[in-house]
Amino acid sequence: MHKRFQDKVAVITGAAQGIGRRVAERIAAEGARLVAVDRSELVHELQDELGQSVEILTLTADLERFADCQRVMDAAVERFGRLDILINNVGGTIWAKPFEHYQKQEIEAEVRRSLFPTLWCCRAALPQMLEQGGGAIVNVSSIATRSINRVPYGAAKGGVNALTACLAFENAQRGIRVNATAPGGTEAPPRRIPRNAAEQSAEEQVWYRQIVDQTLDSSLMKRYGSIDEQVGAILFLASDEASYITGVTLPVGGGDLG
Secondary structure, three states: OOOOOOOOEEEEEOOOOHHHHHHHHHHHHOOOEEEEEEOOHHHHHHHHHHOOOOOEEEEEOOOOOHHHHHHHHHHHHHHHOOOOEEEEOOOOOOOOOOHHHOOHHHHHHHHHHHOHHHHHHHHHHHHHHHHHOOEEEEEEOOHHHOOOOOHHHHHHHHHHHHHHHHHHHHHHHHOEEEEEEEEOOEEOOOOOOOOOOOOOOHHHHHHHHHHHHHHHHHOOOOOOEEHHHHHHHHHHHHOHHHOOOOOOEEEEOOOOOO
């Protein structure tokens, strides 16, 4: 196993399940000292899973609130003395339907879920990275910036792409790289805590199926990716192997450029 992250301090958000959990497992295996964050108590399972050989701090937080994001970054620095890598993985479609069917509060909830955690965490982490003279941020966006039946989510992820480019522009000569991946459709185990616990109506099932069909049709490979295919791209951008790359949103969607 490569040790690309030996002794580096990495904060991973949305680490309780899915892509975020796999990022935490793999970056820890490559030597990182890890701060794993999620709103769910499930994140604490990583303490036992990763064993005594990994230096890890697990935290629960509501990253839609700036105060919680600041608390997380402060805890990381208090525990490990620095902050080298931030991987912003929180976000995801809550509802899937044509835009005219969204209610005002649903639109606001989608933007709060899929833009503000990344925006706030970048703001909270940046002063520490500037003080120590460097760092790497990887934001998890989505190819859904060009898709159907999830306009508010796509708009939020478009904001993540703009944030990535602008923050990289401001900080490239100050030692901080900022990049993003844009995952396409990804095969993953059923979520242990669903984003939307309400049972789908027959109409909502049709709308969701339209997303699946469009995602497969837009992919040149005509398939969903695996979690490890997503994680590989994230870890590459977080590593020193990508030391001459910043301000990029990398599509990871089997040829779908989003």
